[in-house]
Amino acid sequence: MTNPRDTARPSRPFGRTLCAMVTPFTGTGALDLDGARRLAAHLVAKGCDGLVLNGTTGESPTTTDAEKAELITAVREAVGDRAALVAGVGTADTRHTVELALAAEKAGADGVLVVSPYYSRPPQDALEAHFLEVADASGLPVMLYDIPGRTGTRIEPETLIRLAAHPRIVAVKDCSYDFLGTQKVLARTELAYYAGCDEHILALYAVGAAGCVSTVANVVPAEITAILDAFDAGDTARAAELQLRATPLIEAVMAAGLPGTVTSKALLTALGLPSGPVRAPLRPAGREAADGLRAVYEEFVAG
Numbered sequence: 001m002t003n004p005r006d007t008a009r010p011s012r013p014f015g016r017t018l019c020a021m022v023t024p025f026t027g028t029g030a031l032d033l034d035g036a037r038r039l040a041a042h043l044v045a046k047g048c049d050g051l052v053l054n055g056t057t058g059e060s061p062t063t064t065d066a067e068k069a070e071l072i073t074a075v076r077e078a079v080g081d082r083a084a085l086v087a088g089v090g091t092a093d094t095r096h097t098v099e100l101a102l103a104a105e106k107a108g109a110d111g112v113l114v115v116s117p118y119y120s121r122p123p124q125d126a127l128e129a130h131f132l133e134v135a136d137a138s139g140l141p142v143m144l145y146d147i148p149g150r151t152g153t154r155i156e157p158e159t160l161i162r163l164a165a166h167p168r169i170v171a172v173k174d175c176s177y178d179f180l181g182t183q184k185v186l187a188r189t190e191l192a193y194y195a196g197c198d199e200h201i202l203a204l205y206a207v208g209a210a211g212c213v214s215t216v217a218n219v220v221p222a223e224i225t226a227i228l229d230a231f232d233a234g235d236t237a238r239a240a241e242l243q244l245r246a247t248p249l250i251e252a253v254m255a256a257g258l259p260g261t262v263t264s265k266a267l268l269t270a271l272g273l274p275s276g277p278v279r280a281p282l283r284p285a286g287r288e289a290a291d292g293l294r295a296v297y298e299e300f301v302a303g
Contacts, residue, residue: 011170011190011192011210012192012210012211013084013111013141013143013170013171013192013210014050014084014086014110014111014141014143014171014192014194014210015048015049015050015083015084015211016049016050016210016211016212016228017047017048017049017050017211017212017214017217017221017224017225017228018048018049018050018051018052018084018086018194018211018212018213018214018217019043019048019050019051019052019213019214019215019217019218019221020052020055020056020057020058020196020213020214020215020217020218020260021036021039021040021043021051021052021053021055021057021058021075021218022039022057022058022059022218022261022264022265022268022275023036023053023054023058023059023063023067023071024036024039024274024275024276025275025276025277025278025279026276027276027277029276029277029279031063031067031070031071032274032276033070033071033074034274035274035275035276036071036074036075036078036274037074037075037077037078038078038273038274039268039273039274039275040075040078040079040083041078041079042221042273043083043217043218043221044079044082044083046221046222046225047221047222047224047225047226048083048217048221048225049082049083049084050083050084050085050086050211050213051075051079051083051084051085051086052086052087052088052113052173052213053068053071053072053075053085053086053087053088053109054068054071054072054087054088054089054104055088055113055213056088056115056150056261057215057218057260057261057264058071058088058261059261059278059279059282060088062279062280062282063279065099065100065103068087068100068103068104068107069103069104069106069107070107072085072087072104072107072108072109073107073108076107076108076109084110084111085108085109085110085111086109086110086111086112086113086143087100087101087104087107087109087111087112087113088112088113088115088145089101089104089112089113089114089134090113090114090115090116090117090145091117092117092118092119092120093117094117094130094133094134097114097117097130097134098133098134098137098138100112101114101134101137101138101140102137102138104138104140105138105139105140109140110140110141111140111141111142111143111170111171112134112138112140112141112142112143113143113145113173114131114134114142114143114144114145115145115147115150115151116130116145116146116147116148116151116153116154116155117130117151117153118150118151118152118153119151119152121151121152121153122153124156124158124159127153127155127159128159128162128163131144131163131166131169132163132166135166135168135169136168139168140168141168141169141170141171142166142168142169142170142171143170143171143172143173143194144160144163144169144171144172144173145172145173145175145196146160146172146173146174146175146176146196147173147175147176147196148176149175149177150175154176154178155172155176156181157178157181157182157184157185160172160185160189160191161184161185161188161189164185164189164190164191169191170191170192171191171192171193171194171210172185172191172192172193172194173194173196173213174193174194174195174196174197174200174204174209175196175197177197179200179203179204182204183207186207186208186209192209192210193208193209193210194209194210194211194212194213195209195211195212195213195214196212196213197254198212198214198215198216198224198246198250198253198254199247199250199251199254201214201224201227201228201243202227202231202239202240202243205227205228205231206231206236211228212224212228215253215254215260215261215264216246216249216250216253216254216260216264218264218267218268219249219253219264219267219268219271219297220246220249220297220300220301223242223246223300223301224246226242227239227242227243227246230242245300245303246300248296248299248300249296249297249300252292252293252296252297253267253293256289256292256293258285258289259282261278261282262278262282262283262284262285263285263289263293265277265278265284265285266284266285266289266290266293267293267294267297270290270293270294270297
């Protein structure tokens with residue numbers, strides 16, 4: 001059987017199966033560096049070849065700049081060169097974002113994830129200037145993060161096409177929910193696209209994406225990797241089966257009314273893996289929600 005990837009876009013600057021890793025905290029809410037090392041090593045052993053640290057799933061709005069750098073250093077110690085480390089550095093302030101990018105480079109990151117400045121909703125020319133300034137600031141390759149539902153601002157396809165000319169802007173984490181716009185950029189640039197919505201992993205991969213940045217991979221890294229493995233092996237029916245089988249778990253973790261950080265940490269705790277509490281203003285999942293998540297997870301892994 002012909003491998004569907006034989007003629008596909010080959011560039012995977014940050015790997016293929018990336019996990020948007022939670023940031024473990026101790027019971028008192030302090031940064032748990034030992035737990036982070038153990039969780040990162042577990043995720044890599046189960047198939048993740050990239051980790052996104054200090055993203056929103058990693059509670060970046062409530063971790064300090066120093067904690068962000070410490071986390072990168074600790075995870076690098078744990079995984080070595082077995083996985084690419086992409087550091088979330090996006091803020092609503094261009095100057096602060098540049099500072100975080102430089103700190104991430106010093107701490108040992110392989111790339112940076114830069115989200116659109118949130119709340120202020122800059123126009124496209126200002127948005128473009130923001131990304132270019134960050135890309136110029138360090139030597140690290142950049143993954144842009146398009147998630148207008150959270151930021152209030154779409155990175156328009158034409159803006160992405162222009163930004164693709166920058167040598168260090170190499171990838172996009174796509175949570176745009178605009179599949180047509182995504183295909184337009186894929187067709188006209190060499191940007192490596194990563195599905196940022198777990199329900200879109202296979203669909204985006206099938207039209208040439210490099211892989212995914214998955215929140216659900218915190219709890220089922222091997223199963224997320226298996227979707228891409230099946231497609232790469234030419235077994236598209238099996239890939240579709242695996243993606244569809246994951247739907248109830250994806251819905252429970254990502255679309256059941258609680259943030260993915262909260263649901264992922266609830267499941268990781270139930271599984272005995274490092275996670276710890278969430279930081280305010282987030283609140284932990286209640287008993288009913290946690291029990292429901294565990295039931296969906298157990299049905300999925302038994303499947």
